[in-house]
Amino acid sequence: MPLRHDVRRGALMMLGATALFTVMGALVKALGDRIPFPELMFFRNALALPVVLLIGLRRHVTLRTRRFPGHVARALTGTAAMSCSFFSLTVLPLAEQTALTYSTPLFVTILSIPFLGERPGIHRWGAVIAGFVGILIIAIGQGPSARRMWCRRACRNGSSGPASPPPPCTGCSPASPPCWCASSPAPRAAPPSCCGSRC
Known part of the structure; x- marks a missing residue:
C-alpha cells in the first residue's frame, strides 16, 4: 500500500497522541501508589490489544512475517522501555x-x-x-539549588519558614545544621534538611 501524505491529519493525530500519552501518564502517576507498575503495564497492553486487532482486521493485515527475530527484539526492547517509563512515573x-x-x-x-x-x-x-x-x-x-531556594524563603518568612515542605536532602545526617541567614550569625528555625545551606 503506497504511503499517503496528509500533513494536517498527521499533525492532528500527533497532537491527539501526545494528549492521550499525557493522560495515561497522569493515570499511572495517580494509581502508582496503590497498584504495582507491572500490573498497570499489563492492563495498558490488554486494553490496547482489541484496538490493534480491530485495525488489523479492517485493513486485512496478516501476522505472517519473515523477520521474526527482529519482531522479538522489538517486543523485548519495547517492553523494557515501557517498564522504565511506568516505573519512573511512580517515583518522579x-x-x-x-x-x-x-x-x-x-x-x-x-x-x-x-x-x-x-x-x-x-x-x-x-x-x-x-x-x-x-x-x-x-x-x-531538585538538588542543592532547590534547597537553597527553600532556605531563602525560610529566611524571608522568619522562623516559621515557608508553607511547603523542604526538598529532600541527600548526604546529610539528621544532626546537620539548619539554614543560616546571611544577616544573622545564628540559624533561623528552618528544618535541618537545608544541610547548612547559606541564604
Whole structure:
C-alpha cells in the first residue's frame, strides 16, 4: 500500500497522541501508589490489544512475517522501555518525567551511527550537547539549588519558614545544621534538611 501524505491529519493525530500519552501518564502517576507498575503495564497492553486487532482486521493485515527475530527484539526492547517509563512515573514528579522523555532525540542521534550508519554533522552534535545540558539541568533541579531556594524563603518568612515542605536532602545526617541567614550569625528555625545551606 503506497504511503499517503496528509500533513494536517498527521499533525492532528500527533497532537491527539501526545494528549492521550499525557493522560495515561497522569493515570499511572495517580494509581502508582496503590497498584504495582507491572500490573498497570499489563492492563495498558490488554486494553490496547482489541484496538490493534480491530485495525488489523479492517485493513486485512496478516501476522505472517519473515523477520521474526527482529519482531522479538522489538517486543523485548519495547517492553523494557515501557517498564522504565511506568516505573519512573511512580517515583518522579509528572512534569519532570515528561521533560526527561524529550531526551529521546539525543539517543536517536547517537544510536543512528552504529545502527543506521549515519554520520551526524557538527550542527547536530551541537544540538545533542545543548539538549544533554538541558536534561542535566532538569535532572539536578531538585538538588542543592532547590534547597537553597527553600532556605531563602525560610529566611524571608522568619522562623516559621515557608508553607511547603523542604526538598529532600541527600548526604546529610539528621544532626546537620539548619539554614543560616546571611544577616544573622545564628540559624533561623528552618528544618535541618537545608544541610547548612547559606541564604
